[in-house]
Amino acid sequence: METKDIVLLAVVLLILAELSYLLAKLPKTSIKSKSRAIFVDTSVLMDGRITGIARTGFIGGTLIVPRSVIGELQFLADNADADKRTRARHGLDIVTELQNMEDVDIEILQDGSKAEEGVDDRLLTLAKRHQGCILTLDYNLNKVAVVEGISVLNINELAQGLRMSYLPGEQMLIELTQKGQDSHQAVGYLPDGTMVVVEQSSSLIGQQVLVEVVRSLQTAAGKMMFAKRVAETKSPVQRKKSTTQNAQKSKGTSRTTASRKSVSESTEPEDNVPRTKRSRTQIKSVYHAVPKQTSENKSTASEPSVRRVSRRRKDHEASLIALVDNQKD
Known part of the structure; x- marks a missing residue:
């Protein structure tokens, strides 16, 4: 092959390469x-x-x-x-x-x-x-x-x-079939095969219970849900009532304790008080402890004395009348 043919072939190949690139x-x-x-x-x-x-x-x-x-x-x-x-x-x-x-x-x-x-x-x-x-x-x-x-x-x-059939907070009825990993857990399954772990329900295996979804997990192996029994939860109204009742009970107990404490403090003498002050304190406590006489009590107490005075007056009048009669005679 001549040199001219080789050069011509190289030029053709170069042109083809440029065309393919473009x-x-x-x-x-x-x-x-x-x-x-x-x-x-x-x-x-x-x-x-x-x-x-x-x-x-x-x-x-x-x-x-x-x-x-x-x-x-x-x-x-x-x-x-x-x-x-x-x-x-x-x-x-x-x-x-x-x-x-x-x-x-x-x-x-x-x-x-x-x-x-x-x-x-x-x-x-x-x-x-x-x-x-x-x-x-x-x-x-x-x-x-x-x-x-x-x-x-x-x-x-x-x-x-692809979302979960039940979101946290939703309720559902599920049958518990076996125990969970912990002794207090029970396990049930949804129709699509999702595992549901219910807390504090190991004694209810074989029964249908109403549960509330707490949280859910999505993993490469599948999805599972954690739930709790609805019977264990209290409604906000019931919680508010129980809280109010407990507050009232504690308030009544504190009032009773305070009254008892005040009575005991008023009746029992204080050891740290001096004798003179203690006697005055005792006198004041006795004075305040004795009930004041009302008008009815005063009238009831003065009735015998009034009777005695009236009798004396009658006897004195009778003696005066007898003395006057003797003088006339």
Whole structure:
């Protein structure tokens, strides 16, 4: 092979390499992946929970982020209020985080940096064109997509489906089947297999009891709940009544004790008081202890003396009459 042919071949290979590089850098206006296309809305990126779902492998398709969605995030990050600016910047960070995940298939679709008809309408058009679905948290977009016959993935509905059947404070009727880890605990199960540990119920195994959920735990092995019997709890009204009664009882006891103490202090002499002061104190206590005579008592006490005076007067009058009679004779 001559030198001229070798140079010509090298030039051709260089041109092909440059063309392939330019083609790779051109904006992607079509979706290469053959799996289900999931078009991501702005609300999902600003929310941020998509990273946790993608990390667990429950996406089940290719995440398609249109350039118009990124343009809306950029607009909000520059011109919105402080709260929306922070959330929009967080949404841009979420896009970068999804791109760095090895197990997540994500593409940026170059549909233009600005959607003149609106981002929601652009997402509906792209979903129809590529026969994909929309991942959103927007309630209105969800309703419109359902009317248009487009599949919708809503993270709020997913969270609602994964929430606990019973929240703390709710009551339920459950059958206790076995003992718990502690001697005072009993264990029952919900229809979905959730374990419920009931405190202070080991003697009620085999019975149905009404319990109130105290707290719940979600682990990789499953979920479990802790509850207590409703019969052991008192209503706020009963607690208030019992507290009032106890206060009244304690108040009455304190009054009785104080009265007894005052009586004992008034009757018993004090050892530390001098003899002269003690006698005066005793005299005063005796004086105050003796009840004062009322008018009725005075009248009752003076009746014998009045009778005696009247008798003496009568005897004296009789003697005077007898003396006068003797003088006449």
